[in-house]
Amino acid sequence: MKDIYALCEEKTEVSKILKVVAKWTAIFTIGSLGTYYRRLTIDQLANKLSMNLRHQYYKVLLQKRISLFAEQNSGNLSHQLGHDIYQISQTVVFEFSSILRGAAFFTGGLGYLFYTSVPLTLVTILPISALALVSKHYGAILKKEREKMSDISRFTQGYTRERISQIKTVKLFTAEGFELKKYKELLDKLYGQAINVAGYSAIHHGLMEGLGQNALLWCIGYGAYLVSIDSGLSIGKLTAFAMYSMYSGLGFRLLSTGYTEMKKVSGIYKLINQNAMLPDVETVSFDSEKVPTSVFNQGTPYIQFRNLTFKYPTRDHLVFDNISFDIKAGEIIGIIGQSGSGKSSIFNLITHLYNPTAGEILINGVNILEKPAWWPRQMISIVSQETLLFTGSILDNIKYSDPQASEEAIIDACKKADAYDFIMEMPDNFNTFVGEQGYALSGGQKQRILIARALLKKPNIFLFDEATSALDASTEGYFQDVIEKEFKGKGYTVIIISHRVRSLKNVCDRIMLIDEGKIIALDTFEQLETHPEFKLLL
Numbered sequence: 001m002k003d004i005y006a007l008c009e010e011k012t013e014v015s016k017i018l019k020v021v022a023k024w025t026a027i028f029t030i031g032s033l034g035t036y037y038r039r040l041t042i043d044q045l046a047n048k049l050s051m052n053l054r055h056q057y058y059k060v061l062l063q064k065r066i067s068l069f070a071e072q073n074s075g076n077l078s079h080q081l082g083h084d085i086y087q088i089s090q091t092v093v094f095e096f097s098s099i100l101r102g103a104a105f106f107t108g109g110l111g112y113l114f115y116t117s118v119p120l121t122l123v124t125i126l127p128i129s130a131l132a133l134v135s136k137h138y139g140a141i142l143k144k145e146r147e148k149m150s151d152i153s154r155f156t157q158g159y160t161r162e163r164i165s166q167i168k169t170v171k172l173f174t175a176e177g178f179e180l181k182k183y184k185e186l187l188d189k190l191y192g193q194a195i196n197v198a199g200y201s202a203i204h205h206g207l208m209e210g211l212g213q214n215a216l217l218w219c220i221g222y223g224a225y226l227v228s229i230d231s232g233l234s235i236g237k238l239t240a241f242a243m244y245s246m247y248s249g250l251g252f253r254l255l256s257t258g259y260t261e262m263k264k265v266s267g268i269y270k271l272i273n274q275n276a277m278l279p280d281v282e283t284v285s286f287d288s289e290k291v292p293t294s295v296f297n298q299g300t301p302y303i304q305f306r307n308l309t310f311k312y313p314t315r316d317h318l319v320f321d322n323i324s325f326d327i328k329a330g331e332i333i334g335i336i337g338q339s340g341s342g343k344s345s346i347f348n349l350i351t352h353l354y355n356p357t358a359g360e361i362l363i364n365g366v367n368i369l370e371k372p373a374w375w376p377r378q379m380i381s382i383v384s385q386e387t388l389l390f391t392g393s394i395l396d397n398i399k400y401s402d403p404q405a406s407e408e409a410i411i412d413a414c415k416k417a418d419a420y421d422f423i424m425e426m427p428d429n430f431n432t433f434v435g436e437q438g439y440a441l442s443g444g445q446k447q448r449i450l451i452a453r454a455l456l457k458k459p460n461i462f463l464f465d466e467a468t469s470a471l472d473a474s475t476e477g478y479f480q481d482v483i484e485k486e487f488k489g490k491g492y493t494v495i496i497i498s499h500r501v502r503s504l505k506n507v508c509d510r511i512m513l514i515d516e517g518k519i520i521a522l523d524t525f526e527q528l529e530t531h532p533e534f535k536l537l538l
């Protein structure tokens with residue numbers, strides 16, 4: 001750039017000025033093209049990184065045991081998966097490139113400054129060093145404050161996400177006013193923290209700008225003095241010096257902003273990494289591995305619980321303390337017991353959603369706890385109050401259990417589940433949209449679709465957890481017929497949890513009576529009638 005500054009040293013011919021300006025116009029144009037490609041490449045890189053990280057993190061989350069999801073707010077996890085990872089990727093890629101540019105500007109500029117005038121450089125460096133200290137100090141404070149803001153923001157987002165997904169409950173409790181007030185409180189908290197962050201950020205930027213400008217002023221002032229005492233520094237050199245000190249300043253600012261931003265996302269990354277590293281993982285079948293046929297070759301599955309002790313990870317209370325029982329191949333078993341006695345926990349264990357503290361669970365003699373978690377789940381279909389429908393069409397929901405299922409198989413499953421007729425009466429038949437969690441359907445319709453979905457999977461073991469609670473008496477009768485017609489003696493082992501004890505009488509081979517985690521009896525309905533605990537449930 002010497003030739004540009006030389007123009008300022010003395011009177012120069014217009015043609016020479018034009019030549020120099022034309023040369024530098026070309027250089028700057030190439031530079032701007034470089035900027036275009038740099039931005040494009042960086043953007044592409046950032047987006048690619050974000051996609052890859054999201055994909056990886058989703059994969060990690062899908063491998064976590066269900067207990068992680070019980071402990072964490074789902075809004076929090078999806079915020080991390082979406083917003084947080086995007087922010088990390090953008091920051092890392094953009095700031096890394098900024099840091100590289102900053103380092104080039106800073107070291108190149110500084111080198112030139114020392115080369116031009118050592119004393120002037122030292123005078124200029126003083127405020128820049130102060131700038132570095134200020135940046136470090138406020139960078140650390142800002143990081144903490146932003147982390148706090150991020151926590152509040154995450155909580156707020158999770159809170160509203162849950163309320164919106166449960167809008168029916170909010171409305172039925174006429175809690176709109178309460179919710180609005182609560183949201184305002186959360187927003188006020190968020191705003192308060194945002195103001196805190198803004199305050200520190202403003203101080204940081206104000207000081208940086210003030211010190212930066214002073215650095216330039218001191219440089220020019222001292223430079224003018226050096227020119228006035230004929231120290232060998234010309235006006236042209238001083239102009240060049242001022243330009244390069246601005247480059248160094250810009251380089252420094254890029255470095256310091258890059259550092260602050262990297263620190264900011266490192267906090268967010270730490271939280272994500274904490275979740276990712278949680279040890280409670282299970283083996284997931286991403287490649288649709290199959291349970292070896294040898295297990296099926298042994299025929300209809302029989303199930304054995306051996307000396308099983310279990311507690312939920314978040315509780316100290318033992319749900320089961322050393323229980324054992326056998327379910328024979330092809331049996332239809334009913335489970336009854338007071339609320340909280342442990343009925344659903346048996347399903348949670350057979351499906352290996354949770355690990356027992358001690359004992360064994362055997363299916364056809366194979367201890368499922370020694371197998372990957374997907375192993376028993378592949379053999380089991382479960383219909384429960386907790387399994388919900390996804391946003392999408394009826395067909396999407398039914399095919400979820402077997403995306404490759406033929407139309408014939410789908411219709412067959414729907415007919416067996418008594419779902420076919422009502423689906424055909426829907427405005428778009430199988431393509432009817434069911435809304436989030438199946439809002440656009442009645443409770444009974446939802447459950448029939450769930451049963452059709454479970455049937456389509458063609459499992460060996462069926463688990464029904466209060467599956468008939470939303471069905472009317474006639475449909476429930478039909479459901480019992482289905483169980484008898486489709487399951488009894490057809491190579492399935494079936495377990496049904498029900499509060500409607502009498503409804504199990506004709507369907508089940510045996511009934512398991514549980515009380516506070518203890519198996520009181522596992523016998524025929526008639527035999528159970530002698531138990532006082534059984535009478536309480538009738």
Ligand SMILES: Nc1ncnc2c1ncn2[C@@H]1O[C@H](COP(=O)(O)OP(=O)(O)OP(=O)(O)O)[C@@H](O)[C@H]1O
Binds near residue numbers: 070319338340341344
């Ligand atoms: N995810 C969980 N985390 C911690 N404790 C749980 C969890 N699920 C159930 N429990 C506790 O385990 C015990 C047994 O619960 P379980 O759901 O198995 O009972 P249940 O007989 O199916 O009850 P209900 O008939 O009311 O559905 C209860 O004390 C319950 O509070």
